[in-house]
Amino acid sequence: MTYLDYQATTPLAPEALEAILPWLRDQYANPHSAHREGRRARAAVEVARDQVAALLPPGGRLAFTSGATEALNWAIKGTTGPIVTLATEHAAVLDTVAATGRSVTILPVGADGLVDLARAAAAIRPGTGLVAAMLVNNEIGAIQPVAELVKLAHDAGALFLCDAVQGYGRVPIPDGCDLVAISAHKVHGPKGVGALWIGNGVTLAPLLHGGGQEEPGRSGTLSPALCAGFGAAARLAAGRHDIDTLHAQGLFDLASSRLGADWTVNGSVEHRYPGNLNIRRPGLDVARLMSDLRDLSFSAGSACASGSGRPSHVLRAIGLSDAEARSSLRLGFGRYTTQDELTAAIGRIETATWSQQVVA
Structure with a gap:
């Protein structure tokens, strides 16, 4: 199997697995217990907290959560x-802002997937409470001008929430963000753990009521195993940042050079994370392609919307028709993808799409 769906999730790093295992096998104490073993578990959580926070802006507090969806819900609610947000945000943002009952302005994006800052400035007015924007888009890889949006938010007296799930550990998170949501399994850590970084001076109403185990107000027993795995993955991402970035760029360039001229890249090429290649080809039946190439793991869009039958809201937001959106596929690659397997996968995709056209 060739795995090319890094935006949906990343392979678990061996180092993260090794950090997890002792806390599943031998050291199972509750990190909120006062006895010796509980304190040892708590110490492991705090080490992980520091490792995860090292890739975030200085200052602030980091609260572990069950994942980025919980973190985004907490930040918004x-x-x-x-609220002002963008049309290409993840469903965890768009559905949550819709559920708040508050006034919501959803800004459009251009064909490149980027927000127009003049339109943003007109929408982010005094009285706005929250501006929410994704750093790196999960479907098309576009990198939003977050630093500029932060300034617009602060000039209007609003807080800024950055969904940094796809950018954490890969793209610098601009200073000035008030809230940052991240997830372990997008950086070779385990599923089931994420975090919300809360800037100094920012207070949030609790989302989950209970024991208040996390100091900013999040209730629930933490898993030392998941936290330790997240910490190890974050430490590895920090140490390998330059190597991983160069590798992703090399893979992007390789894939781009191997694809025929009838493929079009969706979204910005200039302002893009290179581990994401979202492309379309006229008349392509992506569902059939996925069926024909079952040993290649790639995506037709967000894994969170898979099976809905609806075209991607992100691709529609950048101006694609339903037919163009349905003829688009996303290749996601990174640290553990080899050039040979990507070359072979591109060749098989090209052959399969050519066969579709011949049959048609």
């Missing part, structure tokens, strides 16, 4: 006032 824990604030007040009108």
